[in-house]
Amino acid sequence: MNVGILTGGGDCPGLNAVIRAVVKRGLQFGYEFTGIKNGWRGLLEPSTMKLTRESVSGLLPLGGTILGTSRTNPFKNEKDAETVIRNINELKLDVIIGIGGDDTLGVAAKLYKRGIKTIGVPKTIDNDLSGTDFTFGFDTAVSIVTWALDRLHSTTEAHQRVMVVEVMGRHAGWIAVYGGMAGGADVILIPEKPFDIEEVCGYIKKRRNEGKYFSLVVAAEGAYPKETAGMITKDKELDAFGHVKLGGVGEFLATEIEKRTGLESRFVVLGHLQRGGTPTAYDRVLATRFGVRAIELVHENNFGRMVALQGNKIVDISLEEATSKLKTVDMEMFRTAQIFFG
Numbered sequence: 001m002n003v004g005i006l007t008g009g010g011d012c013p014g015l016n017a018v019i020r021a022v023v024k025r026g027l028q029f030g031y032e033f034t035g036i037k038n039g040w041r042g043l044l045e046p047s048t049m050k051l052t053r054e055s056v057s058g059l060l061p062l063g064g065t066i067l068g069t070s071r072t073n074p075f076k077n078e079k080d081a082e083t084v085i086r087n088i089n090e091l092k093l094d095v096i097i098g099i100g101g102d103d104t105l106g107v108a109a110k111l112y113k114r115g116i117k118t119i120g121v122p123k124t125i126d127n128d129l130s131g132t133d134f135t136f137g138f139d140t141a142v143s144i145v146t147w148a149l150d151r152l153h154s155t156t157e158a159h160q161r162v163m164v165v166e167v168m169g170r171h172a173g174w175i176a177v178y179g180g181m182a183g184g185a186d187v188i189l190i191p192e193k194p195f196d197i198e199e200v201c202g203y204i205k206k207r208r209n210e211g212k213y214f215s216l217v218v219a220a221e222g223a224y225p226k227e228t229a230g231m232i233t234k235d236k237e238l239d240a241f242g243h244v245k246l247g248g249v250g251e252f253l254a255t256e257i258e259k260r261t262g263l264e265s266r267f268v269v270l271g272h273l274q275r276g277g278t279p280t281a282y283d284r285v286l287a288t289r290f291g292v293r294a295i296e297l298v299h300e301n302n303f304g305r306m307v308a309l310q311g312n313k314i315v316d317i318s319l320e321e322a323t324s325k326l327k328t329v330d331m332e333m334f335r336t337a338q339i340f341f342g
Contacts, residue, residue, distance in 0.1 A: 001031045003298060004093040005051065007065040008039030008072070008104030012125045012137030013279030014287035016059035016066055018099050021291025023056045029299050034093060039100070040107055041072035043084045048091065060288075061278045073103065075110055088116060095298050099123050101135075102323055105306060109319035112304040119297050120306035120319050121290050125274060128172035128326045131317040132308035136287040141168065141274040142178045148270055149183025149216060160213040162204055162257050162265040166250030168274050169220030172328045175274070180218035181337050187215070188337050189253075191222035192328045200253070201260045203342035208263070217257070219249050289314050 005022060007015050023033050033051035036042035049055075049067075059066065074084040088096065088111075095117040098108040101124035108118040122129045125141040145167050156163040165185075167175050173190025180188035187203050189195045204215045224232055232248040250267035258265040279287065286309065293307045293314045306322040308315050 001029075001094045001298070002034055002092055003031050003295070004034045004036050004048075004088070004091070004096045005067065006036035006039055006042060006096065006098055007067050007069045007123070008098060008100035008107075009069060009123070010071075010101070010125070010275060011064050011069050012123060012275050013063050013140040013277060014136035014283040015064065015069075015099060015123060016062045017279060017284050017287035018121055018123075018136070018291040018294075019051070019066065020056040020059040021288045022097060022295045023051050024053065025292045026295040026298070027053060029295070031295070031298075034091065035067045036096075038068040039070040039072050039104065040074045040084065041070045042067075043087050043091075044072060044074055044080055046087050046091065060284055063277045063279065071103065073107065075107060081110075081114075085111070085114060085116060095119065095303065097121065097294050097298070101126070102129060102326065105129075105319055106323045109304070109323055112319060117298075117303040118319065119294050119303060120322060121294050122306060122308060122322065125175065126169055126172050127174040128328070129322060130325050130327045131306065131322045132310070134286065134309050136279070136283045136290060137275075138174065138178075139282040139286075140277070140280045141175050142182065143280050144274050144277070145175060145179030145218070145270060146182040148268070148273070149179065149185060149218070152268065153184065153216060156216060157214045159264070162215045162217065162254070162261070162263050164217045164219060164250045164253045164257070164265065164267040166219050166221055166267060166269045166271075168270075170222045171326050173220040173223065173334075174329055176218050176220040176223070177329055177333055177337050181340070183216070183218070184340075185216045185218040187217045187341050188334075189217070189219040189223040189249075190329055190334065191220055191224070192331070193334065194224055194226040197225050197253075197256050197260070201257055204257060204261055204263065206342045208261075217253060219253055221249060223249050
């Protein structure tokens, strides 16, 4: 059996660990592996590499993805979808293991409905895929946010400023909540709960009145004020899956906070720092478990499925279920975070 593997969407720590696990476990079944370069683009414009025991050796701690990635959407038009299916057949790929988030796995789900054998592995540092408690890459991103807040805390306190830290999270604020709680943020803002800028300023003023002359505000990139129509964007250009480029909430907040409170305010955008570097031990183990189970599903001829973590068990759910809706922040978790605001 010839198994194709691809990584799509934004990169995140742990992708290489999944590739390694799939190949090493699959070789025990006697399978061959073809790496598809640059996500779904590698099937639209064929670009592949052979994956062997030697080529995946040493991948466990390596960040990024040896296969490359892209946000290519072959279902943007029917002609591209037909091209991808034709190339899968011409490359003699018996099954495709797609490692990615909602967009990447959404393509895998559509291909499965058209007769292509597919398996999904959940990858998103936003942790917003349904059916799985956690996705690999999330723990690493939260660790980086916590690391950044620890360092910003001391300089912010020294200068008696307000520091706004913008983190990733388009529609779900999991990174903001977990990272903010772990890093001792004084206010956390998420897309699920539009914020009142006066309330945010109120928390900061309260701290000032209590003799705390600095504040750390963590905002997910998709967070937005109640009075606006939606998320703050850099421009109106859309990617292949119809997403706008986010960014700017940190700058907006710092400007408004300084204007409304008179306190010196700065902003930091962590951006791709959250994606880069080596995965944490937790993400290495989770990615490995996902990879092993993904290829075992292939061996069981159980296709159209996505591996998932539920409790401490690795299970599988249908790709259709996994991509049917986003997993947003549990409000009980957010209420716990709110206890420490101000």
